[in-house]
Amino acid sequence: MAVLDIEVDTAVVSPVRKRRRVGALFLAAVAWIVLIGLAAALAGALPIVSPTDMDILARRAPPGAEHWLGTDQLGRDEFSRLIYGARISLTVGLLAPVIGVLIGGSLGMLAGYFRGRFETLTVGGVDVLLAFPPLVFVLAVTAYLGQSVLNITLVIGVLGIPAFTRVARAVTLSLSEREFVVAARALGATHARILLRELLPNVALPLVAFFLLGVAVTIVVEGALSFLGLGVPPPAPSWGSMIAEGRENLDIAPWLAFLPALFMFLSVLAFNIVGDTLRALTDPRPGAL
Amino acid sequence: MTAPLLSVEGVSVELPTPRGALRAVDNVDLALAPGRTLGIVGESGCGKTMLSRAILQLLPKRARLGGRVMFAGRDLTNLPAEALRRLRGPELAVVFQDPMTSLNPVLTIGTQIIETLQAHLGMDAAAAATRGVELLAAVGIPAPAQRLRQYPHQLSGGMRQRVAIAIALSCEPKLLIADEPTTALDVTVQAQILDLLAREQQRRHMAMILITHDLGVVAGRTDEVAVMYAGRIVERAPTSRLFAGMRMPYTEALLAAIPKLDSPPHTPLPAIAGRPPDPTRPLAGCSFAPRCRYADGRCRAAKPPLGDPERAGTLYACWHPLGLSESASA
Amino acid sequence: MTALLSIENLTVEYAVGGKALFAVSDVSLEVGRGETLGLVGESGCGKSTLGRAVLQLRRPTGGRVTFDGTELTRLDGEALRLMRRRLQLIFQDPIASLNPRRSIGDIVAEPLVITGVVDRGERERRVRDVLAAVGLDADLVMGRLPHEFSGGQCQRICIARALILEPELVICDEPVSALDVSIRAQILNLLEDMKRRYGLTLLFIAHDLAVVKAVSDRIAVMYLGRLCEVGPTEQLFARPAHPYTALLLEAIPVPDPTVKPAANLAAGEPPSPLDPPSGCRFRTRCPRADQTCADVVPELREIAVGQFAACHHPLG
Known part of the structure; x- marks a missing residue:
């Protein structure tokens, strides 16, 4: 085989070292999410007062030794309410996009891969859902099923499905044209295998990035619904309802509105930063960041 | 020999990458007289496109440029942006590989030609439109008046490249840089476009740099050829001399690797083993040494300079040039 | 030589904006076992569509494809999936053909997983063997991702x-046109070597006649969805019968400055496949065209032994 000149190629490029710097901003964002997440998860075990206990003698108390961040107009501990509020914000914020990503992601992938009538139906259904006024939908559901964390999560989750469907479908459409998918078909791979092994790993990352964005949006939406009184019913604390209640005391105790707003702002920002950084970090091409 | 229109003196281009500085162009010297054609040949990643960008002063923002680019008596490397802008079009023009990306997809062909003429030559709209029709006719586009109203996507690849050439020629440039102008086209269309470029070049007495990966393309259509490898020019000679006797083993191997029409089927091709070196890790010696049949210790230890030891107009960078006895090369 | 693959009156139609585009019109070809058939033509001539229609990746609208006595055009679902293992495809863009998020070891083992080779040890052994055969060092390669290459x-x-999977027929769709000249020769030599080692039959699709000549026993030339000429490689190069084959040959740039490029090559470009000319599709660019060429579609007929051309006024 001397003439054939098939050299064993040893000169493979040394792997690109992933020496990408994750900034201090990213670390701070992760730290904030972990802190808030832990506090929310362990709220029951923390040595803090109950968020519904009223200290009638110390209403609208300023921050101090007894109540770290003061009390609200009913004398409830603000710090404790913020922690328990995080519980609701994060529960809804994390669970609602899970509904979107699971249902929307699968629908989008199937529509983008199989095309045809299924795609027409899916896209049509998604358009109908998008055209339906979301606030009316929320009102209708809460009116019939009642206001609870579960119902709020379900409503926001269902409303998020169209966005996830569109992202998943668009990514799948462009990937299905790629040669590596055609190659898998030519090898005789089943549809299930192509969807799970060839397409899913490539669709998953844009979806995860979009999921984190969804978490941020959901926290805001849940806050807005609570602010409007459509969220989790009192006395359970939620950042949105705390802002609404604090609004009435802006002149004497401005921190009552600003503190929950600040917590919400920081959490939303943190999820956005983490989402963006993760997307850039997991791009297999070098220099994508 | 007339004074050169373009002279590239010690030009280097460095690009920062996550793995360190990448020396895309390494100390290149070139000269081109008015009305002449220079072919620059090399494989992908050899730096030929970066070199053309350096001449045009269209390098990426992060790139670091060294050396001088003298064009018609001016050093382009320290010309202010406005002066450069005025130079592009009437003096310097370029045709890229993919006309779909170099033409604006949302403007008609007419708008693109007419705006160029108005901006650079100060023509009024009517005169520019007439000139546009003449230009399209000159580059062989049938029904040119109707074409002015069409958008790039309505034309075939070959027609789009003709339009791109018409725009490049519209201000009668002194130098045209054609960067792989036919790589995206079919063979039969490629021949037409190369003919068109050659014809217009002679008619306008324009200098041209034809950048390509195909030795076949430069063979019949250039006066001089420069072969690039790993950022350097490794051989440069008048075209007929180069093909009559190549000195640099890389050039010879590149020519040998092209399937020949006159050899019977299933003839094994003399392939060049391995691949070009990693440009972020320059070698101490000759960049081609790891793939070269003739390489020895000296080749790996010291970089051969580009020179003309025979004083015959053929420059090469090689310690063991072909077609010469070992004593003559030292 | 028995035909391993036979294509009879194959037609592939697309719908483009309500119009029918005949990507492949009434093409018949045979590829003998152990043979390499080169399929040449310019972009849009239907050569890639033909390749995919053979594998039933694009379902033909008419005609038959028979592989080793089995009519692929009639197979469906599971039977087709099983048959595809005996036919393989290599694409033009090698980087896009590899899933960017899977390791090389995983990608090369995938066909074995699909065909139900459960034993991990056997899979790894076969992956290592085939990587060595194509000139790659398995230890260096298997754990990496495609973008590192x-x-x-x-x-x-x-x-x-x-x-x-040791297929019998491999369809190579422009396998070297995205590669540099020096790498191109390596891959062409590798394909020739693999053909011998694995006893393959190749359908080699390319636009570059010189590349096709280097590997093919016979060559078929396509223009706008139709077959122009088929013949033994050397005979077709020495005495092309169809004016389009002659044009393609003339257009190849020769790396020799003493050979002046042919002047005044047939003007014009291939017309839109949405609106092909009547009669002979090449007539709009053909110097020999007359009224017959506009009226009558030329049939493929034997010009010399084994050489067929679809032309009313063949050369020579």
Whole structure:
């Protein structure tokens, strides 16, 4: 085989070292999410007062030794309410996009891969859902099923499905044209295998990035619904309802509105930063960041 | 020999990458007289496109440029942006590989030609439109008046490249840089476009740099050829001399690797083993040494300079040039 | 020589904006076992569509494709999936043909997983064998992702993946046109070597006649969805019968400055396949065209032994 000149190629490029710097901003964002997440998860075990206990003698108390961040107009501990509020914000914020990503992601992938009538139906259904006024939908559901964390999560989750469907479908459409998918078909791979092994790993990352964005949006939406009184019913604390209640005391105790707003702002920002950084970090091409 | 229109003196281009500085162009010297054609040949990643960008002063923002680019008596490397802008079009023009990306997809062909003429030559709209029709006719586009109203996507690849050439020629440039102008086209269309470029070049007495990966393309259509490898020019000679006797083993191997029409089927091709070196890790010696049949210790230890030891107009960078006895090369 | 693959009156139609586009019109070809058939033509001539229609990746609208006595055009679902293992495909863009998020070892082993080779040890052994056969060092390669490799190396990986199931027919769709000249020669030599080692039959699709000549026993030339000429490689190069074949030959740039490029090559470009000319599709660019060419579609007929051309006024 001397003439054939098939050299064993040893000169493979040394792997690109992933020496990408994750900034201090990213670390701070992760730290904030972990802190808030832990506090929310362990709220029951923390040595803090109950968020519904009223200290009638110390209403609208300023921050101090007894109540770290003061009390609200009913004398409830603000710090404790913020922690328990995080519980609701994060529960809804994390669970609602899970509904979107699971249902929307699968629908989008199937529509983008199989095309045809299924795609027409899916896209049509998604358009109908998008055209339906979301606030009316929320009102209708809460009116019939009642206001609870579960119902709020379900409503926001269902409303998020169209966005996830569109992202998943668009990514799948462009990937299905790629040669590596055609190659898998030519090898005789089943549809299930192509969807799970060839397409899913490539669709998953844009979806995860979009999921984190969804978490941020959901926290805001849940806050807005609570602010409007459509969220989790009192006395359970939620950042949105705390802002609404604090609004009435802006002149004497401005921190009552600003503190929950600040917590919400920081959490939303943190999820956005983490989402963006993760997307850039997991791009297999070098220099994508 | 007339004074050169373009002279590239010690030009280097460095690009920062996550793995360190990448020396895309390494100390290149070139000269081109008015009305002449220079072919620059090399494989992908050899730096030929970066070199053309350096001449045009269209390098990426992060790139670091060294050396001088003298064009018609001016050093382009320290010309202010406005002066450069005025130079592009009437003096310097370029045709890229993919006309779909170099033409604006949302403007008609007419708008693109007419705006160029108005901006650079100060023509009024009517005169520019007439000139546009003449230009399209000159580059062989049938029904040119109707074409002015069409958008790039309505034309075939070959027609789009003709339009791109018409725009490049519209201000009668002194130098045209054609960067792989036919790589995206079919063979039969490629021949037409190369003919068109050659014809217009002679008619306008324009200098041209034809950048390509195909030795076949430069063979019949250039006066001089420069072969690039790993950022350097490794051989440069008048075209007929180069093909009559190549000195640099890389050039010879590149020519040998092209399937020949006159050899019977299933003839094994003399392939060049391995691949070009990693440009972020320059070698101490000759960049081609790891793939070269003739390489020895000296080749790996010291970089051969580009020179003309025979004083015959053929420059090469090689310690063991072909077609010469070992004593003559030292 | 028995035909391993036979294509009879194959037609592939697309719907483009309500119009029918005949990507492939009434093409008949045979590929003998152990033979390499080169399929040449310019972009849009239907050569890639033909390749995919053979594998039933694009369902033909008419005609039959028979592989080793089985009519592929009649197979469906599971039977087709099983049959596809005996036919493989290599693409033009080697980097796009590899899933960017899977390791090379995983990608090359995939065909074995699909065909139900459960034993991990056997899979790894076969992956190592085939990687070595295509000139790659398995230890260096298996754990890495496609973007760490150059185009030529990716094409070697694609070839390894296509060969691991030891197919009988490999369709190579422009396998070297995205590669540099020096790498191109390596891959062409590798394909020739693999053909011998695995006893392959190749359908080699390309636009470059010189590349096709280097590997093919016979060559078929296509223009706008129709077959112009088929014949033994050397005979077709020495005495092309169809004016289009002659044009393609003349248009190849020769790396020799003493050979002046042919002047005044047939003007014009291929017309839109949406609106092909009547009669002979090449007539709008053909110097020999007359009224007959506009009225009558030329049939493929034997011009010399084994050489067929679809032309009313063949050369020579």
